Amino acid sequence: xxxxxxxxxxxxxxxxxxxxxAVPAYGQCGGQGYTGSTVCVSGYHCSKNNDYYSQCVAGAGxxxxxxxxxTSVVPSSSSTVVTKPPVTTSKVxxxxxxxxxxxxxxGSIATTSGTKFIxxxxxxxxxxxxxxxxxFLTNNNDIDLVMQHLASSGLKILRVWGFNDVTTTPTDGTVxxxxxxxxxxxxxxxxxxxxRLDYVVKSAEAHGIKLIIxxxxxxxxxxxxxxxxxxxxxTSNAQWYNSTKAQAxxxxxIKAVVSRYSSSTAIFAWELANEPRCTGCDLSTLKTWVVxxxxxxxxxxxxxxxxxxxxxxxxxxxxxxxxxxxxxAGGSNFTANCEVPTIDFCTYHLYPxxxxxxxxxxxxxxxxxxxxxxCTAVGKPCLLEEFGASNNCGIESDWQATALKxxxxxxxLFWQYGDTLSYGQTSQDGNTAFYGDxxxxxxxxxxxxxxxxx
Numbered sequence: 001x002x003x004x005x006x007x008x009x010x011x012x013x014x015x016x017x018x019x020x021x022a023v024p025a026y027g028q029c030g031g032q033g034y035t036g037s038t039v040c041v042s043g044y045h046c047s048k049n050n051d052y053y054s055q056c057v058a059g060a061g062x063x064x065x066x067x068x069x070x071t072s073v074v075p076s077s078s079s080t081v082v083t084k085p086p087v088t089t090s091k092v093x094x095x096x097x098x099x100x101x102x103x104x105x106x107g108s109i110a111t112t113s114g115t116k117f118i119x120x121x122x123x124x125x126x127x128x129x130x131x132x133x134x135x136f137l138t139n140n141n142d143i144d145l146v147m148q149h150l151a152s153s154g155l156k157i158l159r160v161w162g163f164n165d166v167t168t169t170p171t172d173g174t175v176x177x178x179x180x181x182x183x184x185x186x187x188x189x190x191x192x193x194x195x196r197l198d199y200v201v202k203s204a205e206a207h208g209i210k211l212i213i214x215x216x217x218x219x220x221x222x223x224x225x226x227x228x229x230x231x232x233x234x235t236s237n238a239q240w241y242n243s244t245k246a247q248a249x250x251x252x253x254i255k256a257v258v259s260r261y262s263s264s265t266a267i268f269a270w271e272l273a274n275e276p277r278c279t280g281c282d283l284s285t286l287k288t289w290v291v292x293x294x295x296x297x298x299x300x301x302x303x304x305x306x307x308x309x310x311x312x313x314x315x316x317x318x319x320x321x322x323x324x325x326x327x328x329a330g331g332s333n334f335t336a337n338c339e340v341p342t343i344d345f346c347t348y349h350l351y352p353x354x355x356x357x358x359x360x361x362x363x364x365x366x367x368x369x370x371x372x373x374x375c376t377a378v379g380k381p382c383l384l385e386e387f388g389a390s391n392n393c394g395i396e397s398d399w400q401a402t403a404l405k406x407x408x409x410x411x412x413l414f415w416q417y418g419d420t421l422s423y424g425q426t427s428q429d430g431n432t433a434f435y436g437d438x439x440x441x442x443x444x445x446x447x448x449x450x451x452x453x454x
Contacts, residue, residue, distance in 0.1 A: 107265040109303050110210050112344055115381045117410040119156055119210060119268075125404055125451055127444070128157025128210075129417040129433075130386060132222075133426060135160050135197045136175045142421040143199055147207040149419060149435045154448035155209075157268055159385065159413055160200060162213035162257055165223025167230065178223070178253055180231045185249050187256045194260065201266050210268035212385075212413075213261075214309050215254050218275045225273075238281050238331075241289045251296055262301040269305040269344065270297050276310055278331035286332045287340075294342035305344035307383070308337055312348025317377075318370035320363075324355045334371070338378045345380050345410070346371075350387035350399065359389040361398040368399060372408030381410035388415045388431030393442040400447050404454075414443050 022039050029038050029046035040046050107120045116123045129150070137143055150158060164177040169186070175196055179186045188194060197213075204211050217224035218237060225240040232239075232246035240246050254270075261267050272293050278286045294306045312324070314333040319325035327333060338346035348371045352359040368384060375382035384403045389395040396414065403409045418426045418434035425434070433439040 107205075107208055109265055110268045110305065112305070112381050112410075114379060115376055115408045115410055117345070117381055120208070125409075125454065126156045126411040127400075127447055127451060128155050128159070128411060128413040129444075130159045130413055130415045131417045131426075132161040134158075135162070135200050136164060137421070138175065138192075138196065139422050140199055140203075142423075143203050144207075145421065146417070146419055147203045147209055150209055150417070151207045153435070153440075153444050154452075155444060157210050157212065157411060157413060158204065158417075159212040159214075159271075160197075161217070161222060161274070162197065162271075163216050163222060163224075163253075165216075165227035167223070167227055178227075180227050183231060185231055185252075187253060189256070194257065197257070198260065201261050201264055204266035205264060209266065211266050212269050212271050212307070213257065213267065214271035214274050215257065216250060216273045218273055218277050238278050238285070241278055241281070241285050247289075247292075251293070254293075254297060255300055258297060258300045262303070267304045269307050270301070271307050271309040271347075272297075273309050275349065276308065276330075276332070277313075279328075281331040283327060283331065283333055283336070286330075287336055290337050290340055290343065294340060298342050307343060307345050307347050309347055309385070310334065310337060312346075312367075312371055316370050316374040318366060318373055320366065322355075322357055322363075324357065324367070329355075335374050335378065338375065338380060343380075345383055346375050346378070347383045347385040349385055353390065359392070359395060361395050364389070364395065364399045365402040368402045368409060369406050372403075372406035374408070376408035382408050384409055384412040386413065386415040390430055391433070391439055393439055397442050397446065400443065401450065404447075404450060 022037060022042075029036070029040055038046055110120075111118045113123050117126055119126060131146065134143060134146060162177075164175060165180065166176045166178070167180050169179040169181040170176055170192075173192050175192050177188055177193055177197070179188065201211065203209075220226045225237045225246075228240060228243075228246045228249065229235060231249065232243045234240060234243050234246060258270060272290065276286065276289075278289075290308055294308075297306050310332055311330060312334045313329035314327055314335065315325050316335055323329055334346070334348065337343065348367075350364055350367055352363055352367075357363055364387070371382050371384075384399075387396065387399055389399075400412055400414075403412045414433060415431050416427075416429065416433075418428060418432040420426075420434070426432075428434075433443050
């Protein structure tokens with residue numbers, strides 16, 4: 001695989017100075033911390049998007065040099081080390097403070113129009129990705145680098161984990177957002193807690209990236225619903241949805257997060273959970289939870305969109321009767337949840353291999369078309385929020401093309417984004433496209449060109 005490093009990063013790593021050549025079309029040419037060339041190739045000029053990012057765009061500008069605005073950041077006393085995901089937590093070695101003098105990029109709060117998404121005033125089809133680990137990073141420069149790469153690639157939406165629950169409170173600076181230790185939950189708003197998510201939002205604002213932030217995991221990674229069990233006196237996810245004690249603390253956590261960013265233009269949507277399931281439950285259990293939780297979020301923040309984070313299970317027009325189309329697959333009904341008034345758009349995922357279905361273009365294409373048809377009937381956009389077929393460019397790019405053409409689907413987010421940061425590569429879970437590699441060209445560069453050609 002091929003990985004892309006800026007000259008500045010390479011020089012910092014090796015101590016060697018490099019001659020700076022002209023920046024290629026649509027490449028970065030300025031911004032806070034940037035030390036590369038500020039001169040663009042012929043026919044392009046350096047245009048400032050925000051304090052963090054300037055880009056070579058077509059046309060003759062007033063100057064080939066971008067203005068760089070410096071931000072005061074308390075330097076780290078030592079290099080930052082982050083344990084590679086997936087692990088329960090990510091360890092903080094640095095005590096670097098969040099930058100305080102950033103200026104939010106021009107933009108507005110995302111919304112919908114029929115089955116289209118509107119981002120910064122423009123209705124259209126959008127591409128994005130997932131980065132569950134970004135809120136657990138402790139080096140601000142790493143976060144900024146990811147945001148710069150997303151922006152320069154044309155990706156607009158980034159889905160991140162807004163939860164990180166533990167049952168034993170770390171004492172070594174490890175990042176966590178909520179602890180259920182000692183029988184009493186504590187929300188961590190400190191430097192190794194939600195302040196890490198603060199910086200993700202700040203950087204997203206500066207780079208024009210829109211974030212989907214969720215509040216709990218169906219799975220045990222980073223705590224999940226299981227972290228609530230002992231505190232609430234329950235033993236299963238199915239009980240979690242009906243537990244007064246668990247839901248009260250869940251809503252308390254939601255309020256703690258939403259209140260921090262309720263005015264931010266970087267928030268694309270609040271998401272109830274990552275892949276909520278209630279296996280073996282009556283369908284009313286999950287539906288009632290969706291209704292109550294989405295209403296609660298809207299009572300806290302009526303400006304931003306709310307969605308479920310579900311996988312799209314349940315019978316819908318065009319289904320083939322396979323497992324994912326069964327009500328028993330997750331104890332949910334995709335269409336019924338999509339129709340909830342306080343849900344603004346509907347999510348579905350695509351992992352045939354995990355669902356005992358052969359991962360072919362044909363099956364995935366039909367899954368996409370069926371959900372797009374269901375969303376069209378409801379009058380809301382569908383978001384193909386996660387998809388993967390073991391890094392198979394041919395299959396995954398074909399799914400993207402189908403989603404792009406399917407009226408009813410307004411955006412797609414591949415799982416997952418990868419990059420080379422200060423500590424090395426981020427997680428490769430078998431469905432990771434790393435910035436600058438061949439798969440990234442397939443799933444991002446080529447896909448963005450197809451979207452732009454519409």
